[in-house]
Amino acid sequence: MRGATHARWAAGAVAVALAATACGGGSDSGGSGEAGIVSSSWGDPQNPLEPANTNEVQGGKVLDMVFRGLMRYDPETGEAQNMLAERIETQDSQNFTITLKEGWTFSNGEPVTAQSFVDAWNYGADVRNKQNNAPFFSDIVGYDDVHPASGDPTAKTMKGLVVKDARTFTVALDKKFSTWPDTLGYQAFSPLPKAFFTDHAAWLDKPVGNGPYTVDSYTKGTGMKLRRWDGYPGEDKAVNGGVDLKVYTDNNTAYTDLISGNLDLVDDIPAQQLKNVKNDLGDRYINQPALIMQTLTFPLYDPRWSKPGMEKVRRGISMAINRDEITRQIFRETRTPAKDWTSPALGEKGGFNPTLCGDACTYDPAAAKQLIQEGGGLPGGKVTLTSNVDTGSHRDWMDAVCNSINNALGEGPACTVNPVGTFADFRNQQSSYKLTGPFRSGWQADYPLIQNFLQPLYYTGASSNYGKFSDPQFDKLVDEANQEADPAQAVTKFQDAEKILAAQMPAIPLWYQNGSAGYAERLSDVALNQFSVPVYNRIKVS
Amino acid sequence: MGRYVIRRLLQMIPVFIGSTFLIFIMVYALGDPVAALFGDKAPDPATAARIRKDLYLDRPLWEQYLHYMGQIFQGDFGTAFNGQPVTELMASAFPVTLRLTLVAITIEIVVGITLGVVSGLRRGRTIDTTLLVLTLVVISVPTFVTGYLLQYLLGVKWGWVRPTVSPDAPLNELILPGIVLALVSLAYVTRLSRTSIAENTKADYVRTAVAKGLPRRRVITRHLLRNSLIPVVTFIGTDIGALMGGAIVTERIFNIHGVGYQLYQGILRNNSPTVVGFVTILVIVFLLANLLVDLLYAVLDPRIRYA
Numbered sequence: 001m002r003g004a005t006h007a008r009w010a011a012g013a014v015a016v017a018l019a020a021t022a023c024g025g026g027s028d029s030g031g032s033g034e035a036g037i038v039s040s041s042w043g044d045p046q047n048p049l050e051p052a053n054t055n056e057v058q059g060g061k062v063l064d065m066v067f068r069g070l071m072r073y074d075p076e077t078g079e080a081q082n083m084l085a086e087r088i089e090t091q092d093s094q095n096f097t098i099t100l101k102e103g104w105t106f107s108n109g110e111p112v113t114a115q116s117f118v119d120a121w122n123y124g125a126d127v128r129n130k131q132n133n134a135p136f137f138s139d140i141v142g143y144d145d146v147h148p149a150s151g152d153p154t155a156k157t158m159k160g161l162v163v164k165d166a167r168t169f170t171v172a173l174d175k176k177f178s179t180w181p182d183t184l185g186y187q188a189f190s191p192l193p194k195a196f197f198t199d200h201a202a203w204l205d206k207p208v209g210n211g212p213y214t215v216d217s218y219t220k221g222t223g224m225k226l227r228r229w230d231g232y233p234g235e236d237k238a239v240n241g242g243v244d245l246k247v248y249t250d251n252n253t254a255y256t257d258l259i260s261g262n263l264d265l266v267d268d269i270p271a272q273q274l275k276n277v278k279n280d281l282g283d284r285y286i287n288q289p290a291l292i293m294q295t296l297t298f299p300l301y302d303p304r305w306s307k308p309g310m311e312k313v314r315r316g317i318s319m320a321i322n323r324d325e326i327t328r329q330i331f332r333e334t335r336t337p338a339k340d341w342t343s344p345a346l347g348e349k350g351g352f353n354p355t356l357c358g359d360a361c362t363y364d365p366a367a368a369k370q371l372i373q374e375g376g377g378l379p380g381g382k383v384t385l386t387s388n389v390d391t392g393s394h395r396d397w398m399d400a401v402c403n404s405i406n407n408a409l410g411e412g413p414a415c416t417v418n419p420v421g422t423f424a425d426f427r428n429q430q431s432s433y434k435l436t437g438p439f440r441s442g443w444q445a446d447y448p449l450i451q452n453f454l455q456p457l458y459y460t461g462a463s464s465n466y467g468k469f470s471d472p473q474f475d476k477l478v479d480e481a482n483q484e485a486d487p488a489q490a491v492t493k494f495q496d497a498e499k500i501l502a503a504q505m506p507a508i509p510l511w512y513q514n515g516s517a518g519y520a521e522r523l524s525d526v527a528l529n530q531f532s533v534p535v536y537n538r539i540k541v542s
Numbered sequence: 543m544g545r546y547v548i549r550r551l552l553q554m555i556p557v558f559i560g561s562t563f564l565i566f567i568m569v570y571a572l573g574d575p576v577a578a579l580f581g582d583k584a585p586d587p588a589t590a591a592r593i594r595k596d597l598y599l600d601r602p603l604w605e606q607y608l609h610y611m612g613q614i615f616q617g618d619f620g621t622a623f624n625g626q627p628v629t630e631l632m633a634s635a636f637p638v639t640l641r642l643t644l645v646a647i648t649i650e651i652v653v654g655i656t657l658g659v660v661s662g663l664r665r666g667r668t669i670d671t672t673l674l675v676l677t678l679v680v681i682s683v684p685t686f687v688t689g690y691l692l693q694y695l696l697g698v699k700w701g702w703v704r705p706t707v708s709p710d711a712p713l714n715e716l717i718l719p720g721i722v723l724a725l726v727s728l729a730y731v732t733r734l735s736r737t738s739i740a741e742n743t744k745a746d747y748v749r750t751a752v753a754k755g756l757p758r759r760r761v762i763t764r765h766l767l768r769n770s771l772i773p774v775v776t777f778i779g780t781d782i783g784a785l786m787g788g789a790i791v792t793e794r795i796f797n798i799h800g801v802g803y804q805l806y807q808g809i810l811r812n813n814s815p816t817v818v819g820f821v822t823i824l825v826i827v828f829l830l831a832n833l834l835v836d837l838l839y840a841v842l843d844p845r846i847r848y849a
Binding site: 128204246249253427463466 | 574575577579580583584585586587588589591592593596623624625626630631634693694697698701704705706709793794795796797798799803804806807809810811812
């Protein structure tokens, strides 16, 4: 009976496999349609959901519902308005006194005090906590003690933060920064309850904040149920009963679910569906500018691109790009041709200026060719564009830009494309200053301020100045703008600095990126804010 | 028999170490995962250095590998960058994918072998030719085409089934993705069993069985089919491994949060602990599936003995 023995061995192994699969099956958790609840597409947040560690839109979505900070940006105008702050006062644009409004609590009942902010900010800045957004606290005196460039920190708290009483604290900055209060709407500056520090793991499993929603349940990698917090003290109470965020493997799949009625809201329309979206959704499709800008940055650390006269070549390349046609053909108008180095989502009051780049951003092949020849031609007669090509149709637009340049020059294939497989690899090449031709730089602003579009990218030695652009006049104007007490004056100074970019062209503005969304018939009052996140608390469900 | 199994299990150890080492090197050669964590912004050097230190990324590669293997043997597969232990991701992903694989394999076996037997016994007739053409069509259409097509027709247009799978992934929702996943392999199973059956119908032992006066049904199931299944079983065995790891396309189309999805996301985000951990488990699955196939040979063909 050898055969029988064999069969027993094999059958045993199969039985183990079957038993392993038996666990885990469960009941259907239902689609959309629950009364008053919005179901919305989501992606797994890249980092743990701590306010100072979240720098991408999926985690930001949750924080926007669960937290309220000192300031909040108006979803329509982008203007920073007091939220928890009653007033923020300063005499010298460097030392600030912050007074909180009365009556705010976390959803667990704990009052929101000055200490809640100071503790949260000290936690975010401390290098031991490895928070991605730590540099946002770098303006505060004492940051270097908790976040030294190397070695261990020498302090646990920043000297610049002092609690005066339960509702007041002072902040000392290391230099003048007049628009600093306007940056406080960024989520990294959210207050944190004591539970965050005492039982960190439990808090991460179910974050507790002070926003209009509370987290009902959170299954990592699957979804999150948020419910309206009836005791919310703010004015922007949620008008719906709650939001169910569902993780999708792919934005195409989420779109399919929206079309078939299993999902209420998709805030990222896949590129392949853009040609159908008007048919499928009609006026339930949103496409509006966000605080995202795409540029082609020149490697000015390479003398072949930075030597005198090359500014003409850089300008010429910019004029050789047919932005209108590329945004229409490739992006189906989900990108808007760029006319300056900021974003229309800032508003003209905030510093957006559609005439700032002027001719240099207008397609004119004849003038482009002439300028490039006057400047001495392309270095070595060639130019290579580099970008990661794993997302965002980057390959397509790079090909189109190259074609546009080649057609303008009429000298055969002078422009070529260097596609990089993954974003991480591209980032490595970019930050090790190895690229010898223009490369893509995407920039999503953290707060709707013109300062955020200029200083981190073009100030000498700034953190994201990958092209190593340096201009003393530009730096001087930015410094002056930061010291300017009057916001309107500050914006004008920043625009003066921006004019230097227009003359030097260290980076070619390509286009502003829009946020897109689609929603089901039962929703109304759906809008996106400047960060292309839906304003959930205003969505009505019928 | 027991000795044979033990010997095979011991042989797996060097294979396991070699393959994990290769995977480890390939994943870690992809680039700096820490830089990608910071999105469009430049990483803060002090924070990045600390993350690298915590993840052992500041050591030489061989030291990282030894450290990693040491951890694995303690049951610790490291932590994904979103703070979840990789073992937790596995516990949620593997049962889902295993269920999907089971659905697909069942469809493959039942439909594939039945069609194979039917066309093998009627070699050269209309039904055989029709099936050959059909399988050719199925093999030549890529999975994402059949996936999106069936999803659109059955899920969106006619509304017969939910177009996407809910997070719990119950069996009934996995039938459509299972069919999509099974289609290509099903065609191969059909073709393999057809050829094998067609050959063996002329074998001596079949003629003997018929001459003995056995009923046709018994000749086919007990004698003909059992002997013809060996190549099919080999194929299905390797297919289990392939389906477990290679369902990336199907899992994305139907929103199944299984192994393929975790791997895809791990690769996209350069999340090396996830990728290495999952692939390591897949290596084990492959090895075990192969062992199972070899054991099944002996069940199917009594002439094969293991000692």
